[in-house]
Amino acid sequence: MRQSKLTGNLLTVLTLFIAFAMFFPILWMFMTSFKTEAMAISFPPKFFFTPTFENWRVAIFESPFLRYLRNTVSITFFSTILALVIGIPTAYAMAFYPTKRTNSSMLWIMSTRMLPPAGVIVPIYVLFNNLHLLNTQLGLVILYAAMNFPLIVWMLRSFMLDLPYEIIEAARLDGANLWQELRQVILPLLIPGIAATSLLALIFTWNEFFLAVNLTSSLDAAPLSVYISTFKAAQGNLFIAKMSAAATAAVIPVLVAGWVAQKQLVTGLTMGAIK
Amino acid sequence: MASTTLNSKTPKPKLELRKYLSSPGLLFLIIVTQVPFIVAIYFSFTNWNLLRPTSKGFMGVSQMFRNYGRILTDNTFYSVIWNTLVLTISVVVITFVLGLALALLLNRPFPGRALARTLLISPFLMMPVAAAVLWKNVMLDSSTGLISYYLHFFGVNSFYAPQAFPMPTIIAVLSWQWIPFVMLILLAGLQSLPDSTLEAASIDGATGPSMFRFIVLPHLQRFIEIALLLETIFILSEFGIIFVITTGGPGIQTTNLPYQIFLEAFSRWNVGRASAYGIFAVVLANIIIVLFLRVLNKSDEVETAA
Structure with a gap:
């Protein structure tokens, strides 16, 4: 018994040591x-x-x-709003009005999230060029909304299925129309779920780089990830310490969002495949 | 008025229309994700190069596969596929072993567990290009990097890992970021294992290793499959860390498929060939996606059967 307690303590020390070692580079950047x-x-x-x-x-x-930060914030905000606006009705229909095709539609939605962006970057670049969306925030807003749409549909549908159905039925018996049902019954109950899902969407959008670097370059549209990537070589007056400050500032919002949404992280990362 | 209220107890035909609420979302997704893919297939049959605007055009039925032919007869293609596979498989194996070990370590109550978990997930949350900048300039730089400093005690001077060991460096940084991902999912798997199952097994005389082999591992199988397949899909698309740390080099030693597409498209402006490379990336990803969806369907059946 005493031995197993000693083993337990050693394992605890080992675990804490590894956790600290994994975190250390981030801490070192912060200190620098x-x-x-x-x-x-x-x-x-x-x-x-x-x-x-x-x-x-x-x-x-x-x-x-700050210019890049402003771009990231507005791109993240509007793409999440757009994805919610089209995602909530989709999740609602998939949750409460399933058809024979619902299951395969849901799987198809998930599969689009896994397509390699590199596979379609050229046509998107050419299409954006023709539609004057190249180097605009709107272009990234549209793509990121599509990127987060599967996450939002999968998670919100599973949250909706967890709602007590009697409440929704009662609202319908009281003659609530679709808008009233959504606005007054479902959405208020769904706020924690929407908040968690939006935090996860924020993490993916904030960190995205491939589409951003290939479709935006100017101060008016490019997000922070594009700016941070320019630190691969020393930049003007930004040396190691200032570079560390900028990089730390760029990652803190997502670190905090991830720490806050820790409980939903697994569900979000697997798009609801694991609850 | 009264009759409508009465009728509303039975589902109204009008409600049936609500299934079409998914249409705008699905339409949006089709336009944004499928249309570019179809255009990519068309582009891959053209010899369009943005540097030669006159070259834009379908090459004719006899010539339409020329981009694919060029790619398949070029050694670069095989190096790029090799790099992509080495990178993906190495990261998946490393993160699986270490992620599983960490999940097992975290799956026991101890003081500071929440803190350990929070610290451990942080590398995964970090913006990948910021992680790359951190490793490249703050940790690994040959003169100012922290790791290079400690290496000089071992007689290794002005060592720059991305130059000396380019691929292992990329693999290491990516593993650092993805170990938390595997750990989180496997930890969720371990925590979903009912205590009663473990107790029953230990009453039946199962001890540590056999318990792990015959109880824990089979239960984890679905979680392992989901974690590793998802990870594979995303590592196949890795770009940012390579872009920052090695820019695909030295030579093409760390050029994977996405980076090669980036080079073909945005430094050679070869729309046709970049699109053809893109089709390879989509095909490769689809193989993994099909496996993933099969795992999901299979586990759904298991759940409903149970």
Whole structure:
């Protein structure tokens, strides 16, 4: 018995150590962002130091960071709204009015999420060029809405199926029309589900890079991921410490969203295949 | 008025129309995902190159497969497919072994478990290009990188992993990001295993290894399949980390299929050949997608049977 307790403690220490080691690069980036540039590249590495906020000030206010951030925020916001607006009715029909084809439609919807974007990037580029969507936020909004549509339909349908059906039936008996049923009965009950699903959509949209880098380039449309990718080489006045500050600022919203939505993460990552 | 209220107890034919509420969504999805694919097939039969605007055109029935012929007779294609497979299979195997080990470690109550879980999922949440910038410049850089600094104690100086070991570097960074994904799904699988099953097995005399082999592993099978197939689909499309860390190089040592398509399309502007490469990517992905949907259908049947 004593031995198994010792083994247990060792396993606990091992687990915490691995968790810390996996997280360490992110922590190191975070720490580097508060060092002076000289300190950031001086060795031996400093783990204790007086933090400076100078890098954050320069990386965020004296760089195009905020322009790209604004693009990311509005692209993420509008694509999620668009995906919800067309996804909620789809999920509703799939949940409450199933037909013979519902099951195969749901599987088809999921399969579109797994298509390689590289397979269609050329036609999308050419089509966008002809439709004047190249280098626009609207172009990415449309593509990201389609990217998140399967996630939203699968998750919201499963949340809708979990709703107590008597409540919906009662609303119908009271003569509620479709809009009233959705607006006053289903959506209020679905708010936690919609919030969790939107957080997951936010994670995917915020981090997306392939479509963004190939379809946008200017300050007016390109999201943060495109900006961060330019740090592959040293950029102007941004060196290691300032680069770390910008990269940290770019990942914090998603880290927080993921930590908050931890419970729904597995369901979201497998599109509801695992609850 | 009164009669409508009475009738509403039985499903009204009008309600039947609600099944069409899915139409706008489905139509949108068809337009955005299927139309470009059909256009890609057409483009793959053309010799259109954006650098030579006059070259735009269908090559005729006898010539239409020329892009495919060119690709299949070029050694680059086989290197790219090889790189794609090496990258995908290595990452899937590594993340499976380590993700399973971490899931088992986390599947026991201990103080700090929530914190450990939160720390462990973080690499997966991180924007991939930011992760790539972090590894390239802050960790691995030959003069300023933290890892390079510690390597010099072992007599290794100005070591730059992306140059010395390009593919293993990409595999390592991707594994770092995807271990949490596999861990999360397998942990969900472990936690769905009823305690009563484990108790019954231990009463029947099952011990650690045999319990794992005959009880835990069969239960996990569906979770393993879902995790690894989904991961495969997304790693096959990996682009950002290669773009930032190695730009496909040195040479084409880390050029996978998406990166090759990117090069054909946006540095050589060869619409025809890039589209033909794209068709290969779609076919490859579809093989995995079909396997994945089969697993989902199979597990649905198991659930309804149980």
